[in-house]
Amino acid sequence: MRLTCPHCGSRGLEEFSYRGDATVQRPALEAPEEDWVAYVYLRDNPCGAHRELWYHGAGCRAWLVVERDTLTHVVHNVRAVCREETP
Amino acid sequence: MSGERYSVFSLLRETLRGHSGWKPAWRKAVPQKTYDIVIVGGGGHGLATAYYLARRYGLTRIAVVEKGWIGGGNVGRNTTIVRSNYLLSGNIPFYEQSMKLWEGLEQDLNYNAMVSQRGVLNLLHNDAQRNAAIRRGNAMRLNGVDAELLDREAVRARLPFLDFGNARFPIQGGLLQRRGGTVRHDAVAWGYARAADRLGVDIIENCEVTGIRVHDGRVLGLETTRGFVGARKVGLACAGNSSRVAAMAGLRLPIESHVLQAFVSEGLKPFIDCVVTFGAGHFYVSQSDKGGLVFGGDIDGYNSYAQRGNLPVVEDVLESGIALMPRIGRVRLLRQWGGIMDMSMDGSPIIDRTSVAGLYLNAGWCYGGFKATPASGLCFAHLLARDEPHEVARAYRLDRFGMGAVIDEKGMGAQPNLH
Numbered sequence: 001m002r003l004t005c006p007h008c009g010s011r012g013l014e015e016f017s018y019r020g021d022a023t024v025q026r027p028a029l030e031a032p033e034e035d036w037v038a039y040v041y042l043r044d045n046p047c048g049a050h051r052e053l054w055y056h057g058a059g060c061r062a063w064l065v066v067e068r069d070t071l072t073h074v075v076h077n078v079r080a081v082c083r084e085e086t087p
Numbered sequence: 088m089s090g091e092r093y094s095v096f097s098l099l100r101e102t103l104r105g106h107s108g109w110k111p112a113w114r115k116a117v118p119q120k121t122y123d124i125v126i127v128g129g130g131g132h133g134l135a136t137a138y139y140l141a142r143r144y145g146l147t148r149i150a151v152v153e154k155g156w157i158g159g160g161n162v163g164r165n166t167t168i169v170r171s172n173y174l175l176s177g178n179i180p181f182y183e184q185s186m187k188l189w190e191g192l193e194q195d196l197n198y199n200a201m202v203s204q205r206g207v208l209n210l211l212h213n214d215a216q217r218n219a220a221i222r223r224g225n226a227m228r229l230n231g232v233d234a235e236l237l238d239r240e241a242v243r244a245r246l247p248f249l250d251f252g253n254a255r256f257p258i259q260g261g262l263l264q265r266r267g268g269t270v271r272h273d274a275v276a277w278g279y280a281r282a283a284d285r286l287g288v289d290i291i292e293n294c295e296v297t298g299i300r301v302h303d304g305r306v307l308g309l310e311t312t313r314g315f316v317g318a319r320k321v322g323l324a325c326a327g328n329s330s331r332v333a334a335m336a337g338l339r340l341p342i343e344s345h346v347l348q349a350f351v352s353e354g355l356k357p358f359i360d361c362v363v364t365f366g367a368g369h370f371y372v373s374q375s376d377k378g379g380l381v382f383g384g385d386i387d388g389y390n391s392y393a394q395r396g397n398l399p400v401v402e403d404v405l406e407s408g409i410a411l412m413p414r415i416g417r418v419r420l421l422r423q424w425g426g427i428m429d430m431s432m433d434g435s436p437i438i439d440r441t442s443v444a445g446l447y448l449n450a451g452w453c454y455g456g457f458k459a460t461p462a463s464g465l466c467f468a469h470l471l472a473r474d475e476p477h478e479v480a481r482a483y484r485l486d487r488f489g490m491g492a493v494i495d496e497k498g499m500g501a502q503p504n505l506h
Contacts, residue, residue: 001397014399018389020343020502037489041341041432043501045330047392070344071392 001073006080007060015058022051022065047071053081093197112277113157113284116291121317122150124471125309126324127296127332129153131162131272131457132449133324134279134290135464136471138196141286143465144472149288150318152311154295158276161326164394164426165457166349166371166383168362170207170267171232174223177482177494178435179230181462184479186232186266188461198278200270201376206361207267210242210249210411212256216366220262227264235263246363248414256367256410269362269373269381275460299336299446306336306445322447322471324463327392327427329450336443341432341488342451343501346391346425347383348400352418354378368407379421382408386428386454396425428453430501435494438466438476439485447471448485453500 004010021043027035048071054064067077091097091110101108124140126133129151140146169189171182193200211217217236224234238260243251251258280290291313298310299321308317325332327344355378362373372382384404387396401423409416431437431451436459438449449467452459466480476483482494 012399013397014402021390034489038339041488042339043330043341043343044334044339045343045390047328047331047344050390052390068389070390073391073393073397 001075003054003064003066003075004078005056005059005062005064006078007062008056011056011059015056016064017055017057019053019055019063022053049076093199112281113290116150116289118150118152118291118294118311118313118316119289121308122289123148123318124320124322125149125316125318126151126322127309128160128324128326128328129157129280129290129292130160130324130326131275131279131460132326132452132463132467133322134276134283135460136322136324136449136467137288137290137464138279138283138286139465139468140472141283141288144468146472147287149283150291150316151283151288152291152294152296152309152316154293154312156292157280157290158273161426161428161456162276162460163273164349164424165272166373166381167269167272167375167457168207168267168371168373169202169270169458170264170362171458172207172209172223172227172234172262172264172267173496174226175494175496176226176230178496179227179232180479181466181483182459183230183232184465185459185462188465189270190266192270192275192278192461196278196282198274198281200274200278202268202270204266204268205373206263206265207364208237208242208245208261208263208361209364210261210366211259212366213259217260220260224262233264233266235265237261237263245361246359248358249363249411250413253410263361267362269375272457279464296332296335299332301336301443301446304442304444306443318445320445320447320471322449322467324449324467326450326452326456327429329429329448333441333448333450336441336446338441338443340437340448340450343390343430344392345386345388345428345430345501346393346396347386347428347454348396348404348423348425349381349383350401350404350420351375351422352380352382352415353421355380355418363411365407365411368403368410370404370407370411372408372412380415380418386430387425392427394425394427428456432488432500433493433495434497434500436463436483437485438463438470438480438483440470440474441485
């Protein structure tokens with residue numbers, strides 16, 4: 001599996017760290033406790049298309065949003081995280 | 088029990104007639120309309136659950152549905168290690184229960200599972216690790232588990248070829264559990280399947296669950312590729328597919344599925360007589376009776392349902408292996424594969440009811456499902472039969488994450504946050 005970093009081009013997996021599901025959203029501060037428990041612990045964990053965060057630690061150190069298939073490991077899209085979606 | 092009993096006499100008889108008389112070890116069952124209890128997942132845990140339900144709890148009308156074939160999932164993909172060298176009070180009694188069941192397993196099942204208590208040795212490389220090992224060893228002994236701290240020379244006497252003088256990670260000793268060891272994993276699946284079948288459990292292979300029928304908050308049965316199967320109670324033991332199956336009943340679990348790779352080398356003369364774990368990296372190795380080195384390391388680290396991994400982890404595991412035992416540098420790798428781990432968020436399992444009445448969950452086994460097989464089956468059977476947790480599995484609650492009662496044995500679940 002290789003990821004094509006928007007800044008650095010196609011790079012091997014060992015340059016990246018996986019940072020989990022990118023679809024979970026941090027609840028509002030005053031949100032009920034169940035929302036926080038769900039945010040911290042519960043995951044959809046899909047078999048198939050998955051949007052996830054990777055960190056290019058041994059490259060440009062950018063945070064990336066990767067769309068990848070968890071069954072085939074095919075990477076569909078890689079882009080830099082934009083400010084609004086920072087969890 | 089009905090059916091033929093395996094013994095030295097049956098082996099001798101079949102030897103004399105060219106092994107022409109062996110019968111299949113379990114029936115190819117066809118799903119009936121309804122059962123009292125249906126277990127989803129014919130792996131080690133599911134089969135063990137069905138066996139103990141029939142054997143210890145005297146229940147009948149039990150089925151196990153399996154999407155593939157018996158022995159094709161994680162029960163045939165692990166590194167066969169069994170041990171109970173845990174630290175936390177939520178874990179030790181459970182894994183020790185498992186160890187005790189392993190010790191009597193072959194007689195109980197009338198099946199040769201090649202249980203080999205060859206010892207599990209965790210190596211130590213610095214003072215902090217020694218302190219942690221002493222603490223863990225003491226916790227084990229307080230719970231009646233055997234543990235022995237070996238100094239450097241005692242380790243050297245047993246495994247003289249390890250790299251004791253490694254500049255970064257010199258070996259300073261080890262924590263040994265002599266009762267730990269290995270068990271032939273396929274035989275565990277086959278043995279439980281045969282024993283459960285002989286008690287009347289229907290083992291239905293090639294039967295994938297496609298839906299869970301729930302009415303008024305109560306489970307009614309399962310939609311499968313072989314039709315609807317009604318059930319008063321359904322137990323999920325689906326390992327890496329737990330999230331997928333639970334989602335069919337509207338549940339979201341504190342689990343991510345990750346791929347974990349394992350490796351076997353070409354056959355070598357016997358030279359490692361126990362299970363050895365490297366303390367400075369994630370690497371564990373034992374030698375099979377055929378001579379192959381069986382070893383593994385860390386999960387790949389990203390969500391995956393593919394039963395294969397990627398090369399960076401292969402390199403990482405092999406580097407750890409060479410750092411520990413430089414002499415394996417020219418050994419050739421024979422096989423390498425991946426299994427899908429149900430990584431719970433605190434690294435510990437879940438054996439509990441769910442919010443759907445009649446639906447029970449056995450999941451979150453992370454790296455450690457194989458060694459837990461007998462106790463997991465026993466405790467899940469207890470939960471299904473009595474509707475209350477077994478006393479050694481009380482801590483494995485589904486709601487512990489929200490309660491703050493996580494069991495962080497090693498502080499690592501799906502995201503160890505070490506990188």
